[in-house]
Amino acid sequence: MKATEATVAESLAHNRACLVRTLYFPENLGIEMRDLRLPTEPPVPALLVWVDGLVELDAFGAGLAAELDRFTGPAVPPALPRALTVQRHRWLRDLNVLADAVLEGGVALLVEGWSAALVLDDHERIGYPAQKLGVNPHTDIFTWDLRLNLALVRKRMRSPRLLAVAAPTRHQHGAAALLYLEGKAYPPLVRAVRRWVRAHLSEPTFNRRGIAGLPAVFGLLPRFRPTRWPDEVAKFLSEGYVVLLTDRSEVAYVAPVTQAGWFSLPSDYNLSYPLRRSLAYGRLIAIQLVLLLPGAVVALLNYHQEMLPTPFLLALASTRENAPFGLFFEVLFLELTAEVIRETVFRLPVSVPMGAGLLTMVLLGLLLVVTGFVGPLPALATVMGALLSLVIPEYSGAYLVRLWRFYFLLSAVLLGFFTMAALFAVLMAYVCQARGWGVPFLGPSGWMFSSPESGSARPQVRKGGQAVGKAKAGVR
Amino acid sequence: MAKPKLAYGSRSLAAFGTLMVAVQVFHPAMLSILQAGETAAWLSALLSAVLTALLVWPVGKVLERIPGGNVMDLVRIALGDFGEIAAALVLGAIIAHRGGIYLRETSEMATTAVFPHTPQTFGTTTILLGAAYVAWGDGASLVHHGRMVLFGFLCAVLLILAGTFGWGEFRYLTPVLGPGLGKLLAGLPQVSSLYVAALLPLLFADGVERREGLARWISVVPLSGGIIFAAVVLVLLIVFPFPGGLNIGAPLHSAARLVLGGRFFERLEGFWLFAWVETTILLLGAMLMGAATAFAKAFRMDRHRTAVLPLAALMLTFAFFPHDQAETIEALHSSAFIAFVIMIPVPAVVAGIAYLRLRGRPS
Numbered sequence: 123m124k125a126t127e128a129t130v131a132e133s134l135a136h137n138r139a140c141l142v143r144t145l146y147f148p149e150n151l152g153i154e155m156r157d158l159r160l161p162t163e164p165p166v167p168a169l170l171v172w173v174d175g176l177v178e179l180d181a182f183g184a185g186l187a188a189e190l191d192r193f194t195g196p197a198v199p200p201a202l203p204r205a206l207t208v209q210r211h212r213w214l215r216d217l218n219v220l221a222d223a224v225l226e227g228g229v230a231l232l233v234e235g236w237s238a239a240l241v242l243d244d245h246e247r248i249g250y251p252a253q254k255l256g257v258n259p260h261t262d263i264f265t266w267d268l269r270l271n272l273a274l275v276r277k278r279m280r281s282p283r284l285l286a287v288a289a290p291t292r293h294q295h296g297a298a299a300l301l302y303l304e305g306k307a308y309p310p311l312v313r314a315v316r317r318w319v320r321a322h323l324s325e326p327t328f329n330r331r332g333i334a335g336l337p338a339v340f341g342l343l344p345r346f347r348p349t350r351w352p353d354e355v356a357k358f359l360s361e362g363y364v365v366l367l368t369d370r371s372e373v374a375y376v377a378p379v380t381q382a383g384w385f386s387l388p389s390d391y392n393l394s395y396p397l398r399r400s401l402a403y404g405r406l407i408a409i410q411l412v413l414l415l416p417g418a419v420v421a422l423l424n425y426h427q428e429m430l431p432t433p434f435l436l437a438l439a440s441t442r443e444n445a446p447f448g449l450f451f452e453v454l455f456l457e458l459t460a461e462v463i464r465e466t467v468f469r470l471p472v473s474v475p476m477g478a479g480l481l482t483m484v485l486l487g488l489l490l491v492v493t494g495f496v497g498p499l500p501a502l503a504t505v506m507g508a509l510l511s512l513v514i515p516e517y518s519g520a521y522l523v524r525l526w527r528f529y530f531l532l533s534a535v536l537l538g539f540f541t542m543a544a545l546f547a548v549l550m551a552y553v554c555q556a557r558g559w560g561v562p563f564l565g566p567s568g569w570m571f572s573s574p575e576s577g578s579a580r581p582q583v584r585k586g587g588q589a590v591g592k593a594k595a596g597v598r
Numbered sequence: 599m600a601k602p603k604l605a606y607g608s609r610s611l612a613a614f615g616t617l618m619v620a621v622q623v624f625h626p627a628m629l630s631i632l633q634a635g636e637t638a639a640w641l642s643a644l645l646s647a648v649l650t651a652l653l654v655w656p657v658g659k660v661l662e663r664i665p666g667g668n669v670m671d672l673v674r675i676a677l678g679d680f681g682e683i684a685a686a687l688v689l690g691a692i693i694a695h696r697g698g699i700y701l702r703e704t705s706e707m708a709t710t711a712v713f714p715h716t717p718q719t720f721g722t723t724t725i726l727l728g729a730a731y732v733a734w735g736d737g738a739s740l741v742h743h744g745r746m747v748l749f750g751f752l753c754a755v756l757l758i759l760a761g762t763f764g765w766g767e768f769r770y771l772t773p774v775l776g777p778g779l780g781k782l783l784a785g786l787p788q789v790s791s792l793y794v795a796a797l798l799p800l801l802f803a804d805g806v807e808r809r810e811g812l813a814r815w816i817s818v819v820p821l822s823g824g825i826i827f828a829a830v831v832l833v834l835l836i837v838f839p840f841p842g843g844l845n846i847g848a849p850l851h852s853a854a855r856l857v858l859g860g861r862f863f864e865r866l867e868g869f870w871l872f873a874w875v876e877t878t879i880l881l882l883g884a885m886l887m888g889a890a891t892a893f894a895k896a897f898r899m900d901r902h903r904t905a906v907l908p909l910a911a912l913m914l915t916f917a918f919f920p921h922d923q924a925e926t927i928e929a930l931h932s933s934a935f936i937a938f939v940i941m942i943p944v945p946a947v948v949a950g951i952a953y954l955r956l957r958g959r960p961s
Contacts, residue, residue, distance in 0.1 A: 425713070426868035431861055537716060537724070539868050540708055543875035544728045550876070551728075551883070554743040555735040564742065 128217045134167055134234040137217065141171060141230075144221045144282055151286040151299050152176075152272045153224075160193055160233065168233045175273020176227040186229065186242065202231070202240060210243040225280045262352045268297055268369040271352075275301060275365075275374075278356035289316050289366065291323035297369040298323060301355070306362045314559055315364045315377050318345075323368070343556050343563060346375035347383055348518060357388040378558035384519040385409070408513040413527050415503045415510075416453050417534035417542050423449055423499070425538030442497040450535045452496045456504040457528065459486065464508065468517075476512060483508055605807035606741045608815035614744030615799035615816070617751055618884055619823030621877040622792055623830045623850050624870075625703055626927045630792065630934060631831055632849075634785030637840050638776030640828040646786045647824020650793040651817040653942050654800065657949040658813030661803050663956060669800040669945050670895045676951035685948075686889075686896035692937050693889040694909055696794065697882050698916025699930045701725055704878045706923040707848045712871065722917050725879055730910045732883025733890060734903060737805045740884055747880060754873035755826065758850060759833045761857030761866075766836030790942070791934030792827065793820045795881065797941040801888040847923065886910055 128140045138155070145153045152174045159165040168190075186206065193205050203211045214220045214230075215238050224230050228241040262278070264271045272286050283304040291298050298319055302312050346366065349355060350373055355365050358376045363383065366375040376383060385405050390398050427435055445452060460483050467479035487501035507527065514520035526549065533541040556563035622628060635642030657669060664671055674682040705721030713721075732740065776782055796819050806812055834849045837856065846852045851874070854867040890905035899905070920926040 421868075428865045429863055429868050431864055434862065537713060537720070539871040540712065540721070540875055541724060543872040544724050544879060546872065547728050547876040547879040548731050550743055550747070551732045551735060551739065554739040554746070562739075562742070564746075 129215045130239050132235050132237050137232045140217045149287050166234050171224050171230040175269050212241050213238040221282050264350050264372045266370055266372050271367050274352040275355050278352050289319040299367045301365040303359050307364050312364055343379055346377050347379045348373045353388045378561040381564055387515050405513050408510040409523055412507050412511045412523050415507045416457055417530035419500050419503045420450055420534040421538035444494045453500045456500050460504050460508050606738050606805050608806055608812050610741050610745045611799050612815040612818045613748050614741045615819035616822040617744045617748040618795040618798045620826040621881045624874045626847055631789050634788045636776035640832040642789050643827040643831055644824050646789040647820045650790050650820035653946045654796055655813050655817040657945050658816035660949040660953045662809040662812045666804050668804040670892050672949050672952040675955055676948045683896045686892040689892050690889045693885045694912040695916050697885045697913045702917040702926045728879040729882035733886035733906045737802050751873055751877055758854050762837050762853045765856050770836050770839035791938040794937050794941045796820045798884050798888050
């Protein structure tokens with residue numbers, strides 16, 4: 123927040139100027155200021171300030187504005203609240219506190235000649251509970267209305283430093299807004315995203331292709347991380363990310379894409395540091411198992427049989443005695459079937475818990491094993507992989523990991539663990555090199571050494587940006 | 599937003615360098631320690647680490663005065679543009695040769711120990727393609743990659759050591775001074791050839807933004823690598839007693855065969871293929887990138903990538919010079935000393951000349 127030591131003055135122009143500065147009006151989308159004249163004798167200029175979306179416009183228009191229009195009493199502070207049908211009101215003298223009250227959903231009324239502002243607190247209306255299926259306790263979800271989406275974010279994050287600025291697009295009727303935390307997000311990152319939006323956000327991207335699907339050049343990773351949850355957006359904003367909201371889209375796009383952003387949840391903040399770290403490592407191990415399990419089964423049974431005890435190996439071989447396909451096709455068949463089941467469950471018109479999909483996989487796998495169509499070890503690996511892939515909170519992230527496991531499966535056919543290790547090295551090199559908007563994808567990966575460039579996700583986004591700035595300034 | 603050149607810290611560089619040095623525990627190059635030090639090979643590894651650290655420290659100290667500079671900048675300051683071009687050519691040749699031998703050796707080991715029916719070309723090409731991809735990136739990515747892998751690598755090595763420790767007998771460590779102190783010291787240059795990879799952090803020092811303490815962290819590279827070597831050699835000596843242990847091609851891989859993970863995991867060496875192959879790819883990638891960066895600096899090229907593929911082709915050519923595994927190991931040992939002299943003591947001398955030239959100038 124810009125430091126304004128000012129208190130509410132009798133001059134309305136002064137108060138307006140201070141609020142404009144504090145709330146970044148008018149470039150900050152959602153902040154509304156309306157001039158009116160109280161119909162007293164003589165008429166007195168007044169100013170209403172509120173956040174669009176946090177205050178229900180219809181109720182506001184029909185109620186408060188009409189009451190103010192009818193107000194003919196003496197233009198003195200005690201008279202006005204009595205004339206309005208509001209339950210809760212308060213008087214504020216500090217302009218910074220007043221700005222906070224507005225961001226919390228209050229409607230501020232400033233009148234010429236008054237040295238205090240009236241804040242009406244009855245008008246907060248936002249809040250659409252929607253329970254996401256699964257383990258993530260999100261309570262709100264974005265809608266198709268940009269105005270409402272902005273309000274949902276502001277409801278979660280009531281900081282005057284949260285800026286929502288209009289981002290011009292190539293689409294005539296497509297509105298977009300960039301959200302970022304002033305002082306936290308790195309300005310070149312904001313400028314770069316804004317430039318990109320202006321250059322690339324055209325009608326087809328609005329209507330057909332989507333935005334997150336536009337990949338970075340030569341990269342598998344997308345430019346943005348999509349999310350439908352305001353609490354996630356608030357978490358990203360507080361860490362210095364930039365968020366793009368577009369009209370007619372229930373998805374917010376977060377830039378840049380980092381592993382910390384992809385594999386963490388807002389609820390992680392509620393955990394103590396050791397728990398948070400162990401959870402992060404747990405997810406990392408789970409991701410690696412998802413990647414490697416199907417390939418490892420093929421490598422183990424085709425190339426590295428010495429790793430299994432002979433009786434166990436013989437038992438496995440006997441279960442596959444009548445299997446119609448080779449091991450690779452068996453695993454491939456199981457993995458593809460699992461993908462189809464997962465996708466079917468995900469796309470059903472009625473919300474079905476992911477557990478139902480898992481149960482289907484288990485039952486189907488059991489049937490296939492009993493009938494001798496596949497061996498038990500590939501079926502076990504597939505079900506385990508499906509279960510473990512649920513630890514990745516974000517769908518596109520989980521999908522990418524699941525896609526890469528097919529490459530590992532293919533590499534395992536070539537030369538077992540040898541080619542899998544080679545592919546793993548290439549994958550590691552790729553993720554180490556991958557950058558979104560100049561910020562390294564791996565970002566905070568100081569697992570052993572707390573070097574200046576490692577650390578939590580929060581400084582990392584800025585750190586990448588700072589490095590960009592320094593590189594441009596010719597440090598290196 | 600333009601793709602930036604990111605910086606990294608001295609500690610990241612040290613971690614990366616440690617990995618580059620320590621990777622060789624999986625390779626037959628380790629045998630040179632056993633040959634020179636006999637039953638005191640662990641001591642030999644430590645002493646040669648100290649020797650190498652003393653040689654790289656002055657290079658790091660002079661580099662601290664050159665922001666954004668690496669060892670090639672020292673060569674230019676000391677010997678001029680012509681000297682820099684000559685150094686880049688020599689460095690490229692040595693790295694391509696050493697890399698080629700490592701490449702062949704890894705492929706030979708994999709063929710001998712795990713996949714007896716696989717042609718050499720498949721193994722070498724697979725590893726080289728991975729290494730070329732690693733080298734295609736930038737220095738910061740490589741350093742971060744190395745720093746991350748170091749953790750897994752250390753876990754893998756420690757697991758082998760812990761798993762095989764029970765098979766050993768401490769009496770095999772006697773006589774404690776092996777061939778005697780004189781022979782031990784005389785063999786140090788031969789053993790120090792294992793530390794030629796300590797040159798890599800000097801080549802990648804240009805990305806270190808804060809130069810304070812650079813010399814200290816660069817000296818840590820051979821020291822920490824030496825500790826890892828000493829630990830591995832100690833366990834190998836008690837498990838595969840000297841001189842019989844010299845006949846084992848890849849001692850650590852053979853040690854991995856002894857690890858028992860209970861009834862369900864009898865021979866786990868397949869797991870260590872991951873650490874072995876991945877770190878080798880990283881080492882070769884770093885060598886390729888290091889040589890390519892030196893070329894790019896010397897010939898004023900915009901990007902090091904231009905030199906990556908020609909160097910990779912040269913590396914592959916060198917990989918197929920030896921006829922078999924025995925010749926590969928022989929080529930490794932015979933070129934070790936020359937490579938060490940050119941890559942460690944010569945830069946120290948060059949750093950001394952550069953220091954004299956820089957004396958009196960502000961850093």
